[in-house]
Amino acid sequence: MKALQFDKTGDLSSLRFVEVPTPVPGADEVLVQIKAAGLNPSDVKNVLGRFPYTTLPRIPGRDFAGVVVEGPQALIGQEVWGTGRELGFFADGSHAQFVKLPAKGVAHKPSHLSFTQAASLGVPYTTAWDARERSLGSAQTRLLVIGGGAVATAALALAKVRGAQLL
Incomplete structure (x- = not known):
């Protein structure tokens, strides 16, 4: 298969x-044919060597959307998406034609999302969700978002879903 790979860090x-x-x-794993993969700051920082625990050589990429082509029969042919804490660091990631994952590491892709949309949500939305949950804010909490990247967009969308008034 074709993949992006690095065998040294720094550049x-x-x-x-x-x-x-x-x-x-293997058993309880799936092989996903990648249809779209996200590119996150952590993917870039990984290649630059900011995560010394990364094992090399490595295929980067944490967020993905695709189709299960091997694994448990119930999952074959299913459109899935996901993100991984270990993908791209300890296991080869999603910047390739295929990625191998634990079967529990995928979720059914919402049908109203394209593969590209689904692959772009993982790290930004989990980061924004985690920050939102840790803040213990309520619907009356005012939210100040500084910046305009993917996490900021996700934070605003999640705040709106939670009932915050956006000005």
């Missing part, structure tokens, strides 16, 4: 477009 020029063997899923 984005370490990324190479390579041909590697397609992963083979």
